[in-house]
Amino acid sequence: xxQLLAGMSPHLxxxxxxxxxxxxxxxxxxxxxxxxxxxxxxxTIEWKGDxxxxxxxxxxxxxxxxxxxxxxxxxxxxxxxxxxxxxxxxGVAAAMGIALAARRIRSNQPERFRKSLExxxxxxxxxxxxxxxxxxxxxxxxxxxPLVRVDGVEKTRHRLIEEALRISKEDVEINKxxxxxxxxxxxxxxxxxxxxxxxxxxxxGFGTALGVIYAAxxxxxxxxxxxDETRPMLQGCRLTAWELVQEKIPATLITDSMAAVLMKxxxxxxxxxxxxxxxxxxxxxxxxxxxxxxxxxxxHGIPFYVAAPxxxxxxxxxxxxxxxxEERNIAEVTHFCGYPIAxxxxxxxxxxxxVTPHSLIHxxxxxxxxxxxxxxxNLRKMFSTPKSQTIPSGPRDSKEG
Numbered sequence: 001x002x003q004l005l006a007g008m009s010p011h012l013x014x015x016x017x018x019x020x021x022x023x024x025x026x027x028x029x030x031x032x033x034x035x036x037x038x039x040x041x042x043x044t045i046e047w048k049g050d051x052x053x054x055x056x057x058x059x060x061x062x063x064x065x066x067x068x069x070x071x072x073x074x075x076x077x078x079x080x081x082x083x084x085x086x087x088x089x090x091g092v093a094a095a096m097g098i099a100l101a102a103r104r105i106r107s108n109q110p111e112r113f114r115k116s117l118e119x120x121x122x123x124x125x126x127x128x129x130x131x132x133x134x135x136x137x138x139x140x141x142x143x144x145x146p147l148v149r150v151d152g153v154e155k156t157r158h159r160l161i162e163e164a165l166r167i168s169k170e171d172v173e174i175n176k177x178x179x180x181x182x183x184x185x186x187x188x189x190x191x192x193x194x195x196x197x198x199x200x201x202x203x204x205g206f207g208t209a210l211g212v213i214y215a216a217x218x219x220x221x222x223x224x225x226x227x228d229e230t231r232p233m234l235q236g237c238r239l240t241a242w243e244l245v246q247e248k249i250p251a252t253l254i255t256d257s258m259a260a261v262l263m264k265x266x267x268x269x270x271x272x273x274x275x276x277x278x279x280x281x282x283x284x285x286x287x288x289x290x291x292x293x294x295x296x297x298x299x300h301g302i303p304f305y306v307a308a309p310x311x312x313x314x315x316x317x318x319x320x321x322x323x324x325x326e327e328r329n330i331a332e333v334t335h336f337c338g339y340p341i342a343x344x345x346x347x348x349x350x351x352x353x354x355v356t357p358h359s360l361i362h363x364x365x366x367x368x369x370x371x372x373x374x375x376x377x378n379l380r381k382m383f384s385t386p387k388s389q390t391i392p393s394g395p396r397d398s399k400e401g
Contacts, residue, residue: 044201045084045092047165050103052096054084057201061242072101072120079127079134082233086202087276087312088175091133092168094124098141099164102157110148113156117145129324130285130353132277132314137167171204174309177367178208179215182272182307185365186216190223190269193259196230196287197239198274198307208307209272210243212365217249225251226262230287232332232350256289263300271297272365275308282358282375283320284308288351294360306356307365313379320355328352 045054052069058081059065067083069075075097077083079090101120107113121142125135144163148156186192192213199210206214213225225244230236237253244251254262262268271293277285284290284306297304317323330348334340342348364371364379371378 044089044203044205045096045168047096047099047161047168052093052100054078054093055201056083057085057239058083060201060238069097069100071104072097072123075100076123076127079124085235086197087131087133087274088171088203088208088309089201090128090131091137091311092164092171092204094127094134095137095141095164095167097124098138099161102160105153105157108153110153110156113153114145114148117160118142121145128326130276130326131312133309133311136311140167168204171309172206174311174367175203175206175208175211176215178307178309178365179206179211181367181369182212182305182365183215183219183221185270185272185303185305185370186212186221186223187269188221188223190221191226191262191267192223193226193228193262193268193271193293194240195228195236195271195273195290195293197235197243199240199243201239201243202274207243208309208365209274210240212272212307213244213249214247217247223250224267225249226259226268227251227253228256228259228289228293229253230289231256235287256292259293260296260300263296263302268297268300268302271302271304272307273305275306275312275364276353277317277323278306278308278313278364278379279317279320279323280313280315280376280379281319282361282364282371282373282379283323284356284358284361284364285320285323285325285353286356288354291354291356291360294356298360303362304356304360305363305365305370306361310366310368310382315380315383320357323353323355325354326352 043055045052048068050070052075053066054069056065056067067078069078075093079093084090084093098117098120102117105113105116107116121138124138128134141160141163144156144159147159194209199207202208216223227240227244228236241251241253273286273290273293275284275286286306294304328350330350333348333350334342334346358373358375364375366382368382371382
């Protein structure tokens with residue numbers, strides 16, 4: 001593996017990555033690009049009291065711009081337009097948006113306060129349909145609303161803000177536990193393929209799939225990461241590559257169609273991706289193209305892992321067939337940086353996610369441990385396991401079909 005990688009560029013320059021699609025006009029703050037994730041010198045999202053500040057991911061990698069959302073509707077719009085994206089991150093954003101609304105409501109009448117926030121919860125729930133973390137966070141906030149009848153408006157207002165901040169803090173802590181549990185899967189000299197972005201930009205901080213990579217790096221392991229560009233929105237190219245460059249982790253950008261060649265050449269030892277929703281049987285919805293990577297991994301005998309917090313699990317769904325898949329504007333496929341790249345009038349198909357069958361997944365890395373097959377039993381077993389215990393992880397799988 002090391003010999004194969006010797007002739008490849010160890011770092012990926014950000015100056016050749018295309019600009020993200022400009023969407024909307026917002027108050028912003030420009031910062032120096034020379035930031036380090038490990039030192040937490042930037043935040044994907046942050047509560048600022050009278051506003052929610054989030055990194056506008058549509059502008060990366062050429063520009064680091066922060067949006068200041070001053071009301072719940074602007075937070076919802078940021079989620080819809082992917083200024084903030086990634087299942088854990090949009091859950092945090094939705095919770096903060098609800099807290100922001102609670103702060104801004106002037107009525108002291110408990111029922112009016114509750115009804116106003118119910119509408120905000122509904123608005124957040126309508127932003128994106130696939131990522132279950134969004135609904136999980138909204139429901140955590142919604143469950144607090146009936147308390148207003150007993151505790152009054154002011155106390156409930158403070159509780160909602162505290163709950164949103166708790167969700168954000170917990171997400172970072174959970175990410176780090178995922179990294180600790182998954183780092184054993186990476187060995188020095190490995191080639192690791194990841195798809196889309198499941199790093200600090202997709203969470204409250206640190207990351208899920210990239211969190212595993214960061215934890216392995218922090219342990220002193222040396223390896224090479226291959227980054228799928230991830231069409232059509234280029235989250236791998238624009239976001240994952242940017243994160244890895246900031247962290248000085250050797251990274252090579254590839255087009256989505258190049259993964260098979262790399263696997264055939266023996267350059268890939270492990271695949272780690274994130275998730276937007278995991279059904280009760282282990283079927284996993286993630287960014288479009290993930291299913292294809294899983295099929296290739298199976299064909300080449302390469303272990304394929306999903307890294308996700310337990311808030312991404314939806315045990316109410318028997319299988320991935322029940323996961324709602326968001327379909328986005330076809331202009332994301334037919335246009336690039338606002339310019340048409342397809343003939344006028346051509347039809348396009350643009351699902352934001354696909355579902356990887358559980359049969360193609362070696363394990364699911366969570367904050368409670370690495371869950372292995374049979375998923376339909378072990379995922380439920382995990383929820384009955386005390387926090388002090390974890391599901392046994394076992395050694396990393398060797399390459400196998």
